[in-house]
Amino acid sequence: MVKNACLLLVLTLTLVSCMTVPPPPPNLYIEPLPQSLTLDMTLNERIRTKEAWDYVRQGNTYKAEKALARLGPSSDIYYVGLAYLYLIQEDLQSAEENFRLALEEHPNLPLAHLGLGQLYQQSGQPDRAFNEFREVLKNDPQNPWAREQYEALKAEKTKQATSEAKAALAGGEIEKAKEAYLK
Numbered sequence: 001m002v003k004n005a006c007l008l009l010v011l012t013l014t015l016v017s018c019m020t021v022p023p024p025p026p027n028l029y030i031e032p033l034p035q036s037l038t039l040d041m042t043l044n045e046r047i048r049t050k051e052a053w054d055y056v057r058q059g060n061t062y063k064a065e066k067a068l069a070r071l072g073p074s075s076d077i078y079y080v081g082l083a084y085l086y087l088i089q090e091d092l093q094s095a096e097e098n099f100r101l102a103l104e105e106h107p108n109l110p111l112a113h114l115g116l117g118q119l120y121q122q123s124g125q126p127d128r129a130f131n132e133f134r135e136v137l138k139n140d141p142q143n144p145w146a147r148e149q150y151e152a153l154k155a156e157k158t159k160q161a162t163s164e165a166k167a168a169l170a171g172g173e174i175e176k177a178k179e180a181y182l183k
Helices: 002-018 043-058 061-071 078-088 092-105 110-122 126-139 144-170 174-182
Strands: none
Touching: 043 061, 043 078, 061 078, 078 092, 078 110, 092 110, 110 126, 110 144, 126 144, 144 174
């Protein structure tokens, strides 16, 4: 009986050690590609672009890098795709540079503004994140994820400004309290 239990335990451990577990998806919000980016593409370009973007969304950095390299810098998603890959790898400086390059080519690209907003949230810059989410909502007021992030940051900023104003008022600094309330 004890031999059978030991044998079963050894077999189970052997099988578990041979299993491969896929990497978890990135802890980021990455939207699907907007149709406006793929309208002018050929069918082959659309397929390659969708494949590359799917790898980015899955967090499969190795395959995504290869697919983006095949597309090249002339692709509309090249820089934004690289930026998300850097963000997944937590290389915030490279991610920001690539998001900026993507915005130079497409100033109203929601994918880039959403990525920058998340980057600024990770790096502790809520004011800059707030501005990026506001940019998304200017072009896509119905974006539920951006709206949620924007409203949360707005509530946080309001709470902070109110507490600053109350503290200034309690300290007798009326002008400072006015400024805080006007924020």
